[in-house]
Amino acid sequence: MQVPKTIKLAENNKMPEQNAAYENRDKPVPRDYRLIGPEAAKAAQKGLVSATWYQSPISRKRMKELMQRRDGPALRDTAIWLLSMVVTGFGGYWFWGSWACVPFFFVYGLLYGTASNARWHEAGHGTAFKTRWMNDAVYQLSSFMFMFEPQVWRWSHARHHTDTIIVGRDPEIVEPRPPSLINMVLSLFRMPYALKTMGSVCRHAVGRMDEEEQTFIPESEWPKVVRDARIWLVIYGLVVGAALYLQSWLPLMFIGLPTLYGGWLSYLFGLTQHVGLAEDVLDHRSNCRTIYMNPVLRFMYLDMNYHLEHHMYPMVPFHALAQLHEEIRHDCPPPYTSLFEAFKEILPTIWKQRKDPTYFIRRPLPQRAEPTATARAEAESTPA
Amino acid sequence: MTDQWIDVCAVGEINEEDVIRFDHGQHTYAVYRSADSEFFATAGLCTHESIHLADGLVMEHVIECPKHNGRFDYRSGKALGAPVCVNLKTYQVRVEAGRVLLAITV
Numbered sequence A: 001m002q003v004p005k006t007i008k009l010a011e012n013n014k015m016p017e018q019n020a021a022y023e024n025r026d027k028p029v030p031r032d033y034r035l036i037g038p039e040a041a042k043a044a045q046k047g048l049v050s051a052t053w054y055q056s057p058i059s060r061k062r063m064k065e066l067m068q069r070r071d072g073p074a075l076r077d078t079a080i081w082l083l084s085m086v087v088t089g090f091g092g093y094w095f096w097g098s099w100a101c102v103p104f105f106f107v108y109g110l111l112y113g114t115a116s117n118a119r120w121h122e123a124g125h126g127t128a129f130k131t132r133w134m135n136d137a138v139y140q141l142s143s144f145m146f147m148f149e150p151q152v153w154r155w156s157h158a159r160h161h162t163d164t165i166i167v168g169r170d171p172e173i174v175e176p177r178p179p180s181l182i183n184m185v186l187s188l189f190r191m192p193y194a195l196k197t198m199g200s201v202c203r204h205a206v207g208r209m210d211e212e213e214q215t216f217i218p219e220s221e222w223p224k225v226v227r228d229a230r231i232w233l234v235i236y237g238l239v240v241g242a243a244l245y246l247q248s249w250l251p252l253m254f255i256g257l258p259t260l261y262g263g264w265l266s267y268l269f270g271l272t273q274h275v276g277l278a279e280d281v282l283d284h285r286s287n288c289r290t291i292y293m294n295p296v297l298r299f300m301y302l303d304m305n306y307h308l309e310h311h312m313y314p315m316v317p318f319h320a321l322a323q324l325h326e327e328i329r330h331d332c333p334p335p336y337t338s339l340f341e342a343f344k345e346i347l348p349t350i351w352k353q354r355k356d357p358t359y360f361i362r363r364p365l366p367q368r369a370e371p372t373a374t375a376r377a378e379a380e381s382t383p384a
Numbered sequence B: 001m002t003d004q005w006i007d008v009c010a011v012g013e014i015n016e017e018d019v020i021r022f023d024h025g026q027h028t029y030a031v032y033r034s035a036d037s038e039f040f041a042t043a044g045l046c047t048h049e050s051i052h053l054a055d056g057l058v059m060e061h062v063i064e065c066p067k068h069n070g071r072f073d074y075r076s077g078k079a080l081g082a083p084v085c086v087n088l089k090t091y092q093v094r095v096e097a098g099r100v101l102l103a104i105t106v
Helices: A038-045 A060-067 A072-094 A101-113 A115-124 A132-146 A150-162 A181-187 A191-205 A219-246 A250-254 A257-261 A264-274 A295-301 A307-312 A318-331 A339-355 A377-381
Strands: A020-022 A360-362 B003-010 B018-024 B027-033 B039-043 B057-059 B062-064 B071-073 B093-096 B099-105
Touching: A060 A318, A072 A101, A072 A115, A072 A132, A072 A250, A072 A318, A101 A115, A101 A132, A101 A257, A101 A264, A115 A132, A115 A150, A115 A264, A115 A295, A132 A150, A132 A257, A150 A219, A181 A191, A181 A339, A191 A219, A191 A257, A219 A250, A250 A257, A264 A295, A264 A307, A264 A339, A307 A318, A339 A360, B003 B018, B018 B099, B027 B099, B039 B093
Parallel strands: none
Antiparallel strands: A020 A360, B003 B099, B018 B027, B027 B039, B057 B062, B062 B071, B093 B099
């Protein structure tokens, strides 16, 4: 039980006041993003594994207030979410066979294939509800909707929070550099991921874990992975069986396909979280984006637009993130004012990273903010 | 191997239903005060990823890790579910003359 070393702030490592870009003038070399490749050992050598991350100062009293759990906000949110799915799903069913069903399934798909991602995530953190079983129930339901195997992603996401955007350690880096534009377009419909997941569900159902999963899921949890995979296969089998029996796509329009036709907004949300920002830093102010969004988007995203705040203090529930944002904003880069503003930065960055995978955006810090912690720009400039 | 009682703090320095960090030598501990003003102590770092539990939230008799939602019953050290699988070590605590004392085996 050793006391971990405190990460020292790099005194001469002030971030710029405006967004700036880092470009490597040498010939760029792509990095290996696998968890079982050489980058994992390099991350450990650099002191980036399970390290202490910078946190903006906030009093213990205030943090305790912000961390308090409540059932009310998530009960209200879940009721609106599920009721909206019933209404739009009924509309889709009623108008099935005519073009009038399209807008209903459009909204149903977003609720099923995008809103489920945020609900899975919040319930997985145990912060959606105060009551534990409610978190667990919403976690299982929304994980299924979003096609995230619940046990695998519980552990994968824990690693993502331990080693956020640390190459060779984080299994949830959305766009490894250099990005593949074809893969990104297909990902709008979650095609690569859905195919991969169906393969892994079948593999888990027969009791096999792959090499990367073994690095972040303890062996004691593997039986749960197998159990859930088998339950999923039974459910999908019943839905496909119903479609065949009825000679209709309708059952699949309600279960399964909405993950594909309604997941595009979730993918766009996901791109805004970290894509184009620094890798291998120990400061969420440098690798996370906070974006102001309208109430409809915030409902779909369950306030994860405050993504920097969520990463810095993951146990603050979604309904308190806006308050946390106000507490620490003096110490953080300015938030993006809209999704549009974020993508004005992200898309050109992705385009440049196709040719130069070391290119990234440096987030600016206010003058009076604490300097960025152990920035690793030098590591990025000397890729393997 | 004997138990040595170490002075941690005054009783009033830990709020009800809260936790503080206590470092001694090369070790770190979490010292809790329940809503009934009973005192408990555990190892200070989460068994999952070595995060300081004293930054976490105390809910009834549960301490929740501030990083990954790992939860322990701080009275017994029992891990209450993923992502924590290994129990916390617990330590004896007593109150004497308004001071909280922690038993450390030396």
